[in-house]
Amino acid sequence: GAVVSQHPSRVICKSGTSVKIECRSLDFQATTMFWYRQFPKQSLMLMATSNEGSKATYEQGVEKDKFLINHASLTLSTLTVTSAHPEDSSFYICSANYADTQYFGPGTRLTVL
Amino acid sequence: AQTVTQSQPEMSVQEAETVTLSCTYDTSESDYYLFWYKQPPSRQMILVIRQEAYKQQNATENRFSVNFQKAAKSFSLKISDSQLGDAAMYFCAYKNYGGSQGNLIFGKGTKLSVKP
Numbered sequence: 001g002a003v004v005s006q007h008p009s010r011v012i013c014k015s016g017t018s019v020k021i022e023c024r025s026l027d028f029q030a031t032t033m034f035w036y037r038q039f040p041k042q043s044l045m046l047m048a049t050s051n052e053g054s055k056a057t058y059e060q061g062v063e064k065d066k067f068l069i070n071h072a073s074l075t076l077s078t079l080t081v082t083s084a085h086p087e088d089s090s091f092y093i094c095s096a097n098y099a100d101t102q103y104f105g106p107g108t109r110l111t112v113l
Numbered sequence: 114a115q116t117v118t119q120s121q122p123e124m125s126v127q128e129a130e131t132v133t134l135s136c137t138y139d140t141s142e143s144d145y146y147l148f149w150y151k152q153p154p155s156r157q158m159i160l161v162i163r164q165e166a167y168k169q170q171n172a173t174e175n176r177f178s179v180n181f182q183k184a185a186k187s188f189s190l191k192i193s194d195s196q197l198g199d200a201a202m203y204f205c206a207y208k209n210y211g212g213s214q215g216n217l218i219f220g221k222g223t224k225l226s227v228k229p
Contacts, residue, residue, distance in 0.1 A: 034216055034217075038156075042221070042222075043204060043219045043220065043221045043222050044158075044204070044217075044219050046216055046217075049216060091156060093156075093158065095158070095217075100146060100208070100210075101146075101148070101160060101163055102148075102208075102217055103160065104150075104157065104158035104159075106155070106156070106157045107156050107157065107158075
């Protein structure tokens with residue numbers, strides 16, 4: 001149990017376009033999901049906390065208008081990177097809480113050309 | 114604010130041997146959770162083991178066990194009979210107790226290499 005999926009696993013886009021990443025809890029309901037960014041050889045950096053039915057809570061320094069988060073159901077949260085630029089290229093990981101433990105999706109590698 | 118420190122950026126172990134990864138943390142809370150996550154080259158974060166602070170007994174999962182020293186705020190991971198598949202980044206993480214909504218605080222990670 002406690003499986004989290006993430007789609008797509010890889011995406012390449014042109015500068016200025018928007019990209020949507022989906023995070024789904026497959027076998028449980030998650031009122032809260034988390035979005036992380038990970039740079040090479042570094043730890044995970046929390047970007048925002050996604051709450052079902054309400055606005056996301058963003059960490060300091062994360063641009064709300066660039067990284068749009070929607071948590072429309074108890075099993076789905078989406079992260080949209082708007083007007084992507086090369087510096088947004090990174091590895092994005094989502095997670096969801098189940099029984100006081102966070103379970104992680106497999107991640108999405110975003111490359112902005 | 115809570116912090117998590119992993120003082121060993123890299124560790125190496127011979128296959129079939131035992132290795133211990135260190136983690137210390139700082140908190141003023143009395144109830145919390147501690148975790149070890151493994152991140153292999155695929156970059157999928159995998160839960161290795163979890164410890165509730167109120168439990169005195171150290172958590173164990175097959176070849177993985179922890180040494181939880183609450184007073185010292187130490188939470189080390191012991192891997193016994195190391196296997197090639199254990200090679201990965203290992204992250205120690207902390208979460209406050211009280212509700213399932215709390216976020217994790219991660220250490221910087223320890224890269225474990227396993228020599229055949």
